[in-house]
Amino acid sequence: MTSTDPNDPIADALLGDSTYERLRVERYALIKRRIPQKLVYQSGLLFALALVVPIVATYPSAVQAAFPGGDPLWSSPLVLWVGVYAGGIELGTATCLVAVAIARRRYEPHLSESQVHALLNVEDVASMFGLATGGFAILITVGFFLLGHAGIETVTAVVESAPRDPYGRTGVPVPVIAVGAAAAISSCVVYAAGRYLSSK
Template sequence: MSTDSQPDDTIAQAIISGSTYERLRYERHSYLRQTVPRTLALQSALLGALALLLPVYGLYPDSTAAFLPSINPDLASPKVLLLGVFGGFLQLFGATLLVGSVLYRVRLAPLTERQAHAALNAEDFARYVGLGTGGLAIVLSLCLFAVGLGGGDAVSAYIAFTGRNPFVASGFGLSVAAVSLFAFVASVTVFYASRYLLVHLALFHRSSE
């Protein structure tokens, strides 16, 4: 079978399956149309990327130390870290909404059109908040952390361009090591949630056929 026909076959199967949710999901326009398990897997990857802040911080050359609040990642709490914390929070918030949406769909199945729209609206919001805003925040924090890998000259050039040092102490006491550890644990948790829901939804669809 040609791979070009597979998306059309999937849409056709969704429409004739009798599932109001699946029919509306393919009918509505959205840039982020991944299934919930797939979305959770992507969020897990973003949280895993956030955990890389610790090894990146540990690779900073000596010339970067003058711009850091501390060379010890267990104590250092640079202001740029807050951007990553914000992104990580949005990932967990979005993941919680997605899991809640799945539980809502399974509990109330078969859904009415109004209920299906409510579930889809919640999932779209969760995707844009998590993958969109949260993902952008995490990528930006990684990029800013990467500036320190260029040494003191790179950090000085950034400060001259923006007028601010992204590594100044945040004052919140959140250390690089603590945030990275939390991000790693959250990444594993969200990944296992994606695998669980993948199996759970497959069994649900099979039992409802």
């Protein structure tokens, strides 16, 4: 069976030769995009996480002085670990999506419907964790760091109202600049993977 309308991706999937694409379109999923597009979205989330570096670097001097050592770029605040957790989720789920895409391309002519469903299950779970859970955690991280630009009064109010100082020093010295750099590099790698898969 071959596609009849290349301008209609749903019809193309339903009428095409790919069992994977047909079942992907037929099944319910909150995130219906193809894997290369999902990887591009995850790349964007990682890039957003990398923005904590310029956000922190441009803090007012009073806010910078409130961080341990007076240099927020080299500090390791508690809220940063939400970003570390989110970045790990993005990398892990992006790896799963790439693995699914590779398995599909390598074995698809011989995949049974049950095997395709198994791959789609992995894709759906990875997509939800990466784009929903990881994305939400990144937004929380960036949001907390953006509060620093509201002034020292806002930062002080947040610290006093929180059960634990979100900007306080943690026991593991992983600085903001290191997390931002890792997120930027990861963003480029995930984006390149998405573009590579979309070209195949």
